[in-house]
Amino acid sequence: MRLNRDFYTRNTILVARELLGKILVYNDGETTYKGKIVETEAYIGKKDDGSHFHMGLTDRTRIIDEPGGHIYIYTIYGIYLMFNIVAEEKGVHGAVLIRAIEPVEGIQKMYINRYKRPYGNPTRREIINLTNGPGKLVMAYGMTKKLYGADLVTDQRIWVEDAKELALDEIVRSKRINIDYAEMGKDYLLRYYIKDNPFVSKK
């Protein structure tokens, strides 16, 4: 079952935590990619100087004003794309960065997308390296900026599939990664990941 609007239009931190264990599905017209979300980070409005929108929205971040379930995808360091899901009701600003995924379907194509060579006899390290980071999982799925603003509740190509809720002791909460520039927000415990999952980007 595809997650509906009610799932996304809630508190950003809750959405970030509950996305763990869910399945991100994307069909590019040729290949279906599926993967289990194993690591997320919440970015919240005003009080979070680690978020792109704590000073208000810009042309890049305008989609975050829309209701939860829309896709906020952007370029970082000139090269990589970051995949985020908008949370909260329309007019309230919050987003969840998907930081890591465990491949479930379309693994051979993910391998080709990541390494630009035919699939064959992958090592364990190569498999983990497919999707154990926010830029990596976007490359593995072959996503582009065209997905900016797509709606996970209605879009035909991309959505999130529901899954059994995780037990609380399977979830770890920690500080977010690489936001030391944020004086207020750098110590907020807004990162969630599945305990002991090998695809989590960092301990």
Place this chain on the structure above:
DNA sequence: CTGATGATGTTCT
């Protein structure tokens, strides 16, 4: 395995 470094170009000031 770890840590350091450079690549790269869009966005915002």
Place this chain on the structure above:
DNA sequence: GAACATCATCAGA
């Protein structure tokens, strides 16, 4: 003109 929610590669152990 500076900053940047990252990654691949390389050196060293």
